[in-house]
Amino acid sequence: MAGIRISGVRRTYGDSGSKVHAVNGVDLEIADGEFIALMGASGSGKTTLLNLIGGLDRPTAGRLEVLGTDLTGLPEEQLAALRLTSVGFVFQELNLLPELTLRENVALPLEGAGVPRVEAVRRAEEALGRVGLAGLGPRFPDEVSGGQQQRAAIARAVVGERRLLLADEPTGALDSATGTQVMQLLRELCDSGVTVVVSTHNPANAQYADRVVRMRDGRIDGITTGASSTAGRSR
Numbered sequence: 001m002a003g004i005r006i007s008g009v010r011r012t013y014g015d016s017g018s019k020v021h022a023v024n025g026v027d028l029e030i031a032d033g034e035f036i037a038l039m040g041a042s043g044s045g046k047t048t049l050l051n052l053i054g055g056l057d058r059p060t061a062g063r064l065e066v067l068g069t070d071l072t073g074l075p076e077e078q079l080a081a082l083r084l085t086s087v088g089f090v091f092q093e094l095n096l097l098p099e100l101t102l103r104e105n106v107a108l109p110l111e112g113a114g115v116p117r118v119e120a121v122r123r124a125e126e127a128l129g130r131v132g133l134a135g136l137g138p139r140f141p142d143e144v145s146g147g148q149q150q151r152a153a154i155a156r157a158v159v160g161e162r163r164l165l166l167a168d169e170p171t172g173a174l175d176s177a178t179g180t181q182v183m184q185l186l187r188e189l190c191d192s193g194v195t196v197v198v199s200t201h202n203p204a205n206a207q208y209a210d211r212v213v214r215m216r217d218g219r220i221d222g223i224t225t226g227a228s229s230t231a232g233r234s235r
């Protein structure tokens with residue numbers, strides 16, 4: 001069942017003089033198709049945990065299994081291939097490439113994975129449609145709103161067959177109404193089978209999650225069932 005298994009994972013920065021235990025012994029299983037909200041004060045380890053799950057960083061200790069692959073000791077090229085084909089990232093900053101159109105931005109990971117350009121652009125258009133941006137593919141990022149840019153970034157994160165979406169404060173740069181729309185979109189993608197892990201400071205965002213994982217000082221401080229769990233809402 002577990003799409004993600006995190007066992008005794010630690011990530012320590014610095015040397016013996018000044019060690020920071022950013023993630024300090026985390027155990028968590030996340031099922032395929034689940035929506036997890038990671039909450040906690042600034043510095044509690046949310047970003048570090050997301051980066052570890054996505055293979056952008058490696059644990060100092062512990063074991064991490066993502067989509068059936070044990071990341072522990074996985075060679076860098078295989079980790080890069082997993083990131084390219086299976087994991088999508090969305091960040092707070094709207095980090096589309098400004099010199100590319102929305103559809104070129106969304107097509108990038110596919111082209112990186114060797115999909116021919118015409119096919120990559122076709123699938124990018126499809127992904128843009130999926131996030132409510134049909135017809136905006138030829139526009140450049142500065143020709144659309146911040147919320148639309150974030151939607152395009154989400155399209156880029158899920159384009160192709162990627163089933164895991166990791167989002168670090170995806171609504172942090174958006175006004176609250178636009179942020180709500182982005183959270184609703186993430187919920188819809190989750191309902192269509194994508195596993196979603198979102199870090200957020202905003203308690204209102206917790207309502208979209210199946211489970212809310214609260215972090216404190218690099219550890220899990222508590223897990224609660226979110227308002228969107230099957231127990232809490234009708235699908």
Ligand SMILES: Nc1ncnc2c1ncn2[C@@H]1O[C@H](COP(=O)(O)OP(=O)(O)OP(=O)(O)O)[C@@H](O)[C@H]1O
Nearest residue numbers: 013014020021022041042043044045046047048049
């Ligand atoms: N590259 C690094 N080198 C040293 N310390 C780091 C590094 N990255 C993170 N840390 C430290 O690890 C701890 C956890 O940071 P992390 O960014 O994961 O927290 P966070 O919960 O995501 O915070 P925020 O909500 O502010 O983004 C913090 O004390 C931070 O200063």
